[in-house]
Amino acid sequence: MRTIEVAADRRLVEVDHATPEPGPGQVRLDVAYCGICGSDLHFRDVPELFPAGTVPGHELSGRIAVLGPEVDGWTVGDRVCVLPFAQCGECELCRSGNEQVCPHAVANGVGLGTGRPGAYADAVIVDQRMLFALPDEVDDRAGALVEPLAVAVRAVAQAAVPVDQPVLVLGGGPIGLLTALVLRERGYERAVLVSRNAARARLAESLGLRTAAADDVEPPVAVFECAGTPAAARQAVELLRPLGVVMLVGLSLEPLELPAPPVVINELQIRGVITYRRREFAEAIELLAARRIPADRVITGTVPLSQAEEAFRTLTRPGHAHVKVLLAP
Numbered sequence: 001m002r003t004i005e006v007a008a009d010r011r012l013v014e015v016d017h018a019t020p021e022p023g024p025g026q027v028r029l030d031v032a033y034c035g036i037c038g039s040d041l042h043f044r045d046v047p048e049l050f051p052a053g054t055v056p057g058h059e060l061s062g063r064i065a066v067l068g069p070e071v072d073g074w075t076v077g078d079r080v081c082v083l084p085f086a087q088c089g090e091c092e093l094c095r096s097g098n099e100q101v102c103p104h105a106v107a108n109g110v111g112l113g114t115g116r117p118g119a120y121a122d123a124v125i126v127d128q129r130m131l132f133a134l135p136d137e138v139d140d141r142a143g144a145l146v147e148p149l150a151v152a153v154r155a156v157a158q159a160a161v162p163v164d165q166p167v168l169v170l171g172g173g174p175i176g177l178l179t180a181l182v183l184r185e186r187g188y189e190r191a192v193l194v195s196r197n198a199a200r201a202r203l204a205e206s207l208g209l210r211t212a213a214a215d216d217v218e219p220p221v222a223v224f225e226c227a228g229t230p231a232a233a234r235q236a237v238e239l240l241r242p243l244g245v246v247m248l249v250g251l252s253l254e255p256l257e258l259p260a261p262p263v264v265i266n267e268l269q270i271r272g273v274i275t276y277r278r279r280e281f282a283e284a285i286e287l288l289a290a291r292r293i294p295a296d297r298v299i300t301g302t303v304p305l306s307q308a309e310e311a312f313r314t315l316t317r318p319g320h321a322h323v324k325v326l327l328a329p
């Protein structure tokens, strides 16, 4: 099988491997599409996160090609998407309904760097537990959007602010745009998206979302920081109303330096969110199946697996017009 791996010099290279067989409780998928995540773009430069030989790819759809021993309830040919975190289902956090922070989730996840190989490949091994069936209404391309959409679903739920209040999304990339779309779906009519990228702002407007410049918004009760930069986090605490909440959606690798006075004096909350519960992953599929999220507009490009390196270069260029780009084997 073909994989795209991070080489020692950090380039993405195509490598041929013997196709692996699924172990007990596992299946092998033929990958249909795999989204390029913002974290993939950042982590590929960081050997501690993506050691040489890492096969990235955690936003995937595909078909079951081979069933391992002890797999039940699934059939070869089933169309699926994958919850890539290895939530164990057995630890105290999993049993208390907080599987999103299971200590095994990232360490043994698929395509997350230090865990198991991901779906920048034509085939991938995943656990039966990670599989979610795709209904007919969700095509393979939209199926690759379930994972980032689940992040947005949880971010909006965790902010838990009243729907009649002003809320703000900073950043018009995939997570920012999906968060703004979920906010609309949940009835937040005063949600505003701020994107410094003009092309992304235009796309958001063409989808009927409200956009504005950061210096031209009413003080929000919640800011979804989806730009992943220290500057955006700082802006969030400066804009918020007293008692407001900053949802840090996604992972900035740089330290955050936040001004203490607005945080302390205004009793602001700062919360992180990057993953989701199983229920929220299922809700993302339901939103796509109900055609409440325009997947075909959020996905702005599809490129062959062999062009992953070129795609990464495009997506790290400032001001590019893409939102979500998929790799196709």
Ligand SMILES: [Zn+2]
Residues within 6 Å of the ligand: 037, 038, 039, 058, 059, 147, 148
């Ligand atoms: Zn992702």
Ligand SMILES: [Zn+2]
Residues within 6 Å of the ligand: 087, 088, 089, 090, 091, 092, 093, 094, 095, 099, 102, 103, 104
């Ligand atoms: Zn667990």
